[in-house]
Amino acid sequence: MTTLLGIDLGGTKIAAAFVHGDGRVHLRHTAATPANSGAGAVLDAIVGLAREVLDTEGAETPAGCGIGAAGVIDPKTGSVVSATDSLPGWSGTPLRSELERRLGLPVTAINDVQAHALGEAVRGAGAGHGTVLTIAAGTGIGGALVVDGRLLAGRHGAAGHYGHIASPAAIGRPCPCGGTGHVEAVASGPALHALYAESGGSAADALEVFALAADGDARAVSAVDRAASALGSMIGGLVNEIDPDLVVLGGGLAGSGETWWSAADAAARSEMLPFLRSCAIVPARLALDSAIVGATVAFEQEHPLTRETRL
Ligand SMILES: [Zn+2]
Numbered sequence: 001m002t003t004l005l006g007i008d009l010g011g012t013k014i015a016a017a018f019v020h021g022d023g024r025v026h027l028r029h030t031a032a033t034p035a036n037s038g039a040g041a042v043l044d045a046i047v048g049l050a051r052e053v054l055d056t057e058g059a060e061t062p063a064g065c066g067i068g069a070a071g072v073i074d075p076k077t078g079s080v081v082s083a084t085d086s087l088p089g090w091s092g093t094p095l096r097s098e099l100e101r102r103l104g105l106p107v108t109a110i111n112d113v114q115a116h117a118l119g120e121a122v123r124g125a126g127a128g129h130g131t132v133l134t135i136a137a138g139t140g141i142g143g144a145l146v147v148d149g150r151l152l153a154g155r156h157g158a159a160g161h162y163g164h165i166a167s168p169a170a171i172g173r174p175c176p177c178g179g180t181g182h183v184e185a186v187a188s189g190p191a192l193h194a195l196y197a198e199s200g201g202s203a204a205d206a207l208e209v210f211a212l213a214a215d216g217d218a219r220a221v222s223a224v225d226r227a228a229s230a231l232g233s234m235i236g237g238l239v240n241e242i243d244p245d246l247v248v249l250g251g252g253l254a255g256s257g258e259t260w261w262s263a264a265d266a267a268a269r270s271e272m273l274p275f276l277r278s279c280a281i282v283p284a285r286l287a288l289d290s291a292i293v294g295a296t297v298a299f300e301q302e303h304p305l306t307r308e309t310r311l
Contacts, residue, residue, distance in 0.1 A: 003060050004299055005053060005105065006292035007067040009046060010112055011035055011086035011139075015288065016049045018062065019296040023123050025289045027053050035086060039093045047102045054103075064106040064303060066295030068115025069095060075157045078109035084176065108299040110151070112291050114160060116284075117144030118151050119294025120248045125285040129245040133238060134284070135162060137231055138252035140176065141184045145242060151298070162234065163188065169230035183234045189253055192227035196220055210256045221259060228253075228263035235264070236271025239279050250284025 006025070008015045010033060017028035029052045034041040046067070053059070071083035071090050078096020096109040110118070117134035126132035126146065135143040141163030145152045152159050163184030164177050173185035185191055189206035196209045201219040203209045212220035235247060247268075253260060269277050286293055 002063045004296040005050060005062040005065040005103075006296040007046060007050060007065065007069075008112060008115065008291035008295065009033065009042070009067060009069040011070050011084075014046055014049050015292060016046075016053050017289070017292050018053060018059070019066075019293055023293065025292060027056055027059065028289070028292075029053050033087075036088060038089045039087075042087065042090065043093070043095075043098055043102075046099065050099075050103055062105065064108070064299050065099065065103060066108045066110075066115070066297070066299035067095070067099065068110055068112040068291035068295040068298075070112050072156060072158045073109050073111050075110070075153045078107065081156055081158070106299075106303060108295070108302045110153070110295060110298045111157060111160075113142040114144045114151055114153065114157075115291040115294035115298065116250065117146055117160070117248075117294065118297050119286050119290040119292070120250060120284050121146035121151075121294075122149050122297045123286065123293050124290055125248045125282050126246055131242065131244045132246050132248060133235075133242055133244040134248040134250065135231075135235060135238075136251035136284075137187065137249065137254055139189050141188055141231065141234075141251075145244075149297075150301070162238065165234055165237075167230050167234060169226065169233070183230055187227045187231040187234070192223055192253075195226055196223040199223060206253075207256075210260070213259050214257060224256075224259050225263045228260045229267040232264035232267025232269075233271045235281065236268040239268065239272050239276055243276060244279065247279060247281040248284050249281050250290065254283055 004019050006019045015030045018026040031049045072081040074081050080093040083090035096107045099107045120134050121132035132146045143162045144160040164182045167183035170181045170186040175182040175185040193206040199219045209220045213224045
C-alpha cells in the first residue's frame with residue numbers, strides 16, 4: 001500500500017503527517033505558521049516540517065504530497081489566487097510548483113477548508129454518502145460541497161465561501177471580507193464574542209463566552225444562541241438549495257457544547273422545507289486530521305495511478 005505525505009497549512013499552525021492507504025495518519029508533526037514573516041518564510045516552514053516527517057528514521061518514501069492551504073488555490077496551477085490578512089503576502093505564491101521543486105515529490109494543492117470537507121466526506125463522517133455538504137465554523141465560516149467523492153471547487157477554486165452569504169441576523173454588521181451583513185459577521189467565533197460584548201458582557205474571547213454560557217450567564221447564552229441560530233438558518237437554506245444526503249458540521253464552534261449545537265440544529269430545521277427536515281446534521285469525525293487526510297484524497301484523485309495502487 002502506498003503512503004502519501006499530507007500537509008495542513010492554517011493561519012496559525014502547520015501540520016504534516018504520513019497518510020497510509022488504509023487511512024491511518026502517522027508521524028504527525030506541527031509547527032507555528034510564521035504568518036507575518038512573508039510567503040518565503042511560510043514556504044520554508046512547510047518544507048522544514050515536511051522534512052521532519054520525511055527524514056524520520058525508517059520512514060518510507062511517499063508517492064506524493066497533498067497540501068490543504070489557507071487562501072483560494074487555483075485548481076489548475078496550484079498557485080494561491082488570493083489570501084486574507086491572516087497571511088500577508090501569501091497571494092500569488094506558486095505553492096504547488098515550489099513544493100514540488102523543494103520536496104522532489106508530485107504535489108496537489110487545494111484550500112484547507114476544502115481539504116477538511118473532502119477528508120470528512122470521503123474518509124470521515126460523510127463516508128458512504130453521495131452528496132455531502134460540509135460546514136466549518138470557527139474564526140471564519142466556510143465549507144464545501146462534495147458529490148460522489150468529488151469536490152466542487154468552482155471556476156477560481158473559491159466555492160464554499162458560505163460565510164459570505166447575506167443573513168437577516170447580520171444586517172449592518174461588518175464582515176472580515178470588507179462587505180456587510182454576511183452570516184460570518186454574526187456567526188463566527190469573533191462575531192459571537194462581539195455580540196456578548198455589545199450586550200454588556202466582558203470576556204477574553206469566544207471560548208470564555210461558551211464557558212460563561214455553560215455556567216448560566218444569560219447574556220452569554222443569548223450571544224451563543226444568536227450566533228448559532230444565524231448559522232443554522234444558513235445551513236437550512238443550503239439544504240433547501242442542495243438537498244444533500246448529509247450535512248457534516250465541524251470547526252472549533254461545533255465542539256463548543258450542547259447550547260450552540262442545539263440552537264444551530266433547531267434553526268436549520270425550521271428553515272428547511274418540510275420534506276427535507278429529515279436531513280441529518282452530524283459532527284465532523286476526523287478532528288485535527290481532516291485536512292491532512294482530505295489533501296491526500298485530492299492527490300489520489302489527481303493521480304489515479306496512485307489511487308489504484310492504494311486500493
Ligand atoms: Zn463577508
